[in-house]
Amino acid sequence: MIDRACISLNNICNLHCRYCYFQRSGYIVDSPALNEESAKAILENIVDYSSTLSLPVFKIGLVGAGEPLLSFDLLKYIVEWAEQNDHAQLLSFYTITNGTLVTEAILDFFLIHRDRIALNFSLDGYxxxxxxxxxAFDKVMAAIALYKKVLGEYPRINCTVNRQTINNKENTLAFFKANDLNHINFSEIFDCDDSNLTISHQDYLDFLDYIAKDGAIVFRQSIKEKHYDCQKYGRLCGVGRTNIFITAQGIYPCGRFYKNETYKLGEYDTPLALHEKTMIQKLRPTQNGACYYDMYIVKKEIQK
Ligand code: SF4
Structure with a gap:
């Protein structure tokens, strides 16, 4: 059963980060973004599906191919729509910003709606x-300080673990601790061919062990929990089980399949129950913590 989705609000970003998968793939800028009408159709669809199946919660990441705060008006519309129409509180949102567009007015919005949506910041360390x-390290740190001022606590951080993180793991950990950034989602870098950044999945798991042993940082990832989401976030791959990636161009199994027509599950406004049917027909979920994309797409590319 599907119980989590990423909704890609746009395909635009104000930064050009070295390891950004979407920048390198050329997906930024060249595609239409969602609008209020399409967002409403998506939300109604999710609420119908979730209430029919009596799901306790449907988790939605307003994240995708671009910077979500560049579409802040649309993000606001989505959250306010949920406040007005989802009385059972089925929909729970989070978003992740690069931290460069945060203002006090934006943070006031996240303060008012803090029970509905969480604002996380991408920050890789010192x-x-x-x-x-x-x-833009300085801007991100200033935005995090502003968040603390407005919301009274530090935000959750998203840190991408790459070769440089692992080579400097003591300094990385010391930085987060010194800045009271104790709630961190560590994600594994993927689809990057820069050998100064690439790591193996085992490198990533060893890094998580290192952080866990120190004990100061709270992080959600543990493959022992058998929680389906994404292996690159330290969970089990939810492709073919629980996850979908929704864009104006259609629905895909996860963000890495974006624009892969072979794996497209349908249009954004097709009922979710039909997507689930297509998903079950098209995808055989992976076992034992493997990544579907690595197993069936990357491996095939390598074998060619
Ligand atoms: S296919 Fe790989 S990247 Fe996509 S959700 Fe599964 S583990 Fe994550």
Whole structure:
């Protein structure tokens, strides 16, 4: 049963980060974004599906191929639509920003709707490390400080674990601890061919062990939980089981399949029950913590 979706609001970004998969794939800018009408159709569809199946919650990431705060008006529309129409509180949202567009007015919105949507920040560590793979460290830190001022606590951080993180793991951990950033989602870098950044999945798991042993950082990932989401976030692959990636161009199994017509499950406004049917017919879920995309797409590319 599908119980989580990423909704890609747009295909635009104000940064050009070195390891950004969507930038390198050429998906930024060349595709139409969602609008209020399409967003409403998607939300109604999810609410219908979730209530028919009596799901306790449907988790939605307003994340995708671009920077979500560049579509803040649409994000606002989505959250306000949920407040007005989803009285059973089925829909629970989060978004992840690159931290460069955050203002006090935006944070006031997240304060008012803090029970409905969480705002996470992408931050890979101290200045040199963050700016190696991403950009604008100073702006991100200033935005995090503003978040603390408005919401009274530090936000959850999304940190992409790459070769530089692992080579500097002591300094990375010390940085997060020194800045009281204790709630972090560590994700594994993927689809990057820069040998200064690439790591194996085992490198990533070893890094998570290192963080866990220290004990100061709270992080959600544990493959022992058998929680379906994404292997690159330390969980089990939810492709063919629980996940979908929704864009104006259609619905895909996860963000890495974006624009792969072979794996497209349908249009954004097709009822979710039909997507589930197509998903079950098209995809055989992976076992034992493997990544579907790595197994069936990357391997095939390598064998060619
Ligand atoms: S296919 Fe790979 S990247 Fe996509 S959800 Fe599964 S584990 Fe994550």
């Amino acid at each position: 200045e040199e490390l963050h700016n190696y793979g991403r950009m």
